[in-house]
Amino acid sequence: MPAAVFLPLVDPTAAALIPALALIGPLLVPAGLLSAVRPSIPPTGSYIVDATGSSNDLVAILNDGAQAVVVSAAQLETLDVPRERIIVSIAENEVAAAASLSHKAAGVLITSAEGTHTAKSLGLQNTDVYLQLKTLPAADALVESVRTSLPSTLVIPTASLTTGVTTSTHLSIADAFLAPVVSDRPDGLFPTIVSSSTHSSRPLGMVYSSRESVAEAIKSQKGVYQSRKHGLWRKGETSGSVQDLVAIQLDCDTDSLVFEVVQHGTGFCHLGTPTCFGSFTGLARLEDTLKSRLQSAPEGSYTQRLFTDEKLLRAKIMEEAEELCDAQTKEEVAFEAADLFYFALTRAVSKGVSLKDIELALDAKGKKVTRRKGDAKPKWEEKVASPAAPAPAAPAPSATASGSIRMRTTKLSEVPQNERPALLKRPVLNSLAMIDKVKPIVERVRNEGDAGLKAMTKQFDKAELSSNVQRAPFPTPGEDVLPKVVRDAIDQAYANVKAFHAAQVDPAPLRVETMPGVVCSRFARPIQRVGIYVPGGTAILPSTAIMLGVPAQVAGCKEIVLATPPRPDGSISPEVLYVAQLTGVTTILKAGGAQAVAALAYGTAEVPKVDKIFGPGNQWVTAAKMLVQNDTDALVSIDMPAGPSEVLVIADATANPVFVASDLLSQAEHGVDSQVVLVGISLTPDHLSAIEAEVERQALALPRVEIARVAISKSLIVLADSLAEGMAFSNEYAPEHLILHLADAPGAVATVENAGSVFVGAFSPESCGDYASGTNHTLPTNGYARQFSGVNTLAFQKHITSQEITKEGLSVLGPVVVTLAEREGLEAHANAVRVRLHELNK
Known part of the structure; x- marks a missing residue:
């Protein structure tokens, strides 16, 4: 525990002084006065209990919030609590024993005649020394006693203290506190940092204090400082932005102060901002936003709905807690934790609980020296041990093993119309929140260029690069790293995709005579410089390199920059390298994530700037693409907001459960933020159970089973009574991949209005479209199939019109x-x- 400048010993007459004394450090409270004094100590104050000779339960005193207890040597022998919570009391004639006791106590309190003992003189290490003088000098001489006793702490009875000026009988609290403070300024003022008690994310500002202003601050318990121009400055006296003083501390060199305050009004800064260093960030900013929304949330806003619908808020907290538990990577854990913090803080604010209240609760928990076992309550142990039962409307599932892989089930006809939109939501955070997260990454690339890019590649991909790029011509990977069977498969996929995309090229310019003598034309030209993003991370994706590289090549783009995360040794996977060679890629950017998108958008000394960025990616990549396309400095467009992969399967009674399960899992293995949906058309309970059993059986055989397990847990089974009802849901969901396991799958295609790509019939697995049938697998996700097409040759071209009259x-x-x-x-x-x-x- 840090030593205080002096330690006030509370007596029965000290009630009026306690709030002022609590500002500057702990109070020493006799055990017999604890119940009377405790209510007067502010929540932010701290206290030490003198329990020497007391029969009180010392562990209970510590659990109840005492910073430490003072005990006798005899009590010390029987007390089993952490060393940092104990001060042992010894008489001056027993100081020789101090060293032998210090290993059990963080401090020693010595009753002394003259107060000359220090930890060094007693041979103590990491131990605080408190001196209780048998006879106090006159109050006006006590200031010198406080100064000369340092680094030991002098115990001063509160009967000798006052919030007023020092006299022969009473010592000013401010004088005692400032006794060791020195100033190297000609005007004798002390630099003072002002921090917020409620917002700990950054200081409010820097001011100056004098002995007079500190005395006034302690006496009034308000923010009072010393203006270098105008003298004593009572903060907020004219503006109304007053401060309640919570604590004052000295720095380690005793030449500057910290004032911890509760700021009222518009803020600390004269410019009207919360701080002199800009606005609050992180949790502090979120708390301010939520408090504002609680008072005046925009009508129909989501936050207002959370404040008024406790059932929804409760469900979201439990949902996000589960998603945090399921998160695996550093980015996913941070992402899900932020979501949980948002909903948890919304709950707190709705009940009038602040971040400071939460911090105080944490501090109180930290002071407990005995704790319960900490096991989960039975209902949660059971929930983890076995999956939650499906909604009552769904058919009863067959028994499964512990930790089974199951989707949530709902019956569409039993879902109220106002709750239908919730079924359409993907397991991702909103784009605005993600854009805020990627902004610092994008800005770092803009500001630091290649150096910043290399630093982030080292941080995120564990690769230390001499250069961020590799330029064509690329070496042909040998058979030792790229076997002939793999190369032949890539060649066939490349040929099929190229044939389909070459057929999309306009055979000739469009020419229309709109009236005699007026001819309008439209002709295609390739986008000169394109960037294609090929994800790395949890899978190697040469297929994406084909899907993006081929249409760029067919369209005639002159510069093709392929961005993909490097391997830890700085190399590119041989599969992707081979595709880059086939498709005419001119530059490979060895970077992934938002930083790669930023480099493509703005360019660096090494990385060519592009005009359009293509490719799928996780939420970070998608948010970065959306951010840069709206920046006029970048002058870059994107293909679409292509995020985490998804599939919707529509299956009727003719569907093969084995095929259906395999199609669901083909997308679930992409990543934990993927989502799969099964729309069952009049399925019997037995048929549905067969599909669920197949999902689990096949998933457990996959090497990426843990990824599939998380994705499946967030996914959904929707039971529909008719094909029309099921197709209507699919069109509203607008899936990236739509697979039709239906008796008349070709006939159902006519009713498809929104989808990225459709897979017709039992023998058209989505995997074929992903790799080699010829269609493109870079498709709109997250419902954007309502507005966007998948990547195609025309996406790499722009059309120019002309007229001749x-x-x-x-x-x-x-x-x-x-x-x-x-x-x-x-x-x-x-x-x-x-x-x-x-x-x-x-």
Whole structure:
């Protein structure tokens, strides 16, 4: 425990002084006065209990919040609590025993005649010394006693203290506290950091204090400082932004102070901001936002709904807690923890609980020296041991082993219309929250260029690179790293994808004569510089390199930059390297995540800037793409907001459970944030149970079973009574991949309105589209199939229009244009036609 400048010993008459004394450190409270004094000590205050000779339960005193207890040597022998919570009391004639006792206690309290003992003189290490003088000098001389006793701490009875000025009988609390403080400034002022008791994320500002201002601050328990121009400065006296003083501390060199305050009003800074260093961040900013929303949330906002719907908030807290438990990577854990913090703090704010209240509760828990066993309550142990039962409307599942792999089930006809949107939500956070997270990464690449990119590649991919890029021509991987069978498979996939995408190229410019003498044309030109993002992480994806590289090659893009995370040795996987060679990639960027997107968008000394970025990725990649496309400095577009992979399978009574389960798992193994949905059309309980059993059986045989387990736990079975009802749900969900296991799958295609790609019939697995059938597997996710197409050749081109008008054509069209331009008040437009018509009429 840190030593205080002095330690006030509370007596029965000290009630009025306790709030002021609690500002500057712990109080020493006799055990007999504890019950009377404790209510007067502020929640932020601390106290030490003098329990020498007391019969009180010392462990209970510590559990109840005491910072430490003072005990006799005899009591010390029987007390089994952490050393840092014990101070042993010894008489001056027993100081020789101090060293032998110090290994059991963090401090020694010595009753002394003159107070000359220090830890060094007593041969103590890591032990605080408290001196209780048998006879106190006059109060005005006590200041010197406090100073000369340092680094030991002088115990001063509260009967000798006052919040007023020092006299011969009473010592000013401020004078005692400031006794060791020195200033190296000509004006004698002390630099003072002001921090928020409720927002610990950053200081409020830096000011100056004097002995007079500190005395006034302690006496009034308000923020009072010394203005270098205007003298004593009572913060907020004119603006209303007053401060309640919570604590004052000295720094380790005793030449500066910290004031911990509760800030009221608009904020600390004269500019009206919360701090002189900008706004709060993190949890502090979130707490302020939630408090504001509690008072005046926008009508219909999600936060307002959370405040008014306790059932929803309760469900979200439990849902996010489970997702945090399921998270595996560092990024996923941080992501899910942030989500849980949001909902937990919403709950706290709704009940009037602040972050400071939570911190105080944590501190109180930290002071307990005895704890319960800490096992989970039975209902939660049972929940972890076996999956939750499905909703009552769903068919009863067959018994499964502990830790089984199951999807949630709901019957569509029994879900109220206002709850249907919840079924459409993917297990991802909102894009605005993710964009806030990727901004610092993107800005670092913009500001630091190649150096920042290398640093993040080392941090995230564990690869230390001499260069961020590798330029064509690329070496052909040998058969030792890329066997012939793999190369042949890549070659076949490349040929199929190229054939399908080459057929998409416009055979000739579009040419239409809209009226005699007026010919309008449209012709395609390739986007000159494109970036294609190939994820790495938990899987090697040469297939994505094919799906993006081929249309770029077919479209005729002159510069193709392929970004992909390097392996720890700095190399690129041979599969991706081979595809880069096949598809005419000009540069490989050895980076992944948001930092790769930023490098493609803005360019660096090594990395060429591109005009459009393509490719799927996790939530970080998707958010970075959305961020840079809206930055006019980047002047870059994106293919689509392609995020975590997803599949929706529609199955009727003719579906093979083995096939259905395999299709669900083909996407679930992509990542823990993938989602799979099964829409069952009039399935019997037995048929549904057979599919669920197959999902578990096949999943347990997968090497990526743990990833599939998490993805499946977040996924959904929707039971529909008819194909029309099931297809309507699918069109609203707008899946990335739609697989039709139906008696008449080809006939159902006509009813598909929203989907990235459709797989028709039992023998059209999604895997074929992912790898080699010819269609593209880079598809819109998260419901964006309502607005976006999947990647295709035209996505790598832009279309330019032209018009050619003859004299005869203008003579007919011109008057129409003049009339419309005049109607819009654009005379220059009209004039450009008039002068030509005038020439024709000569």
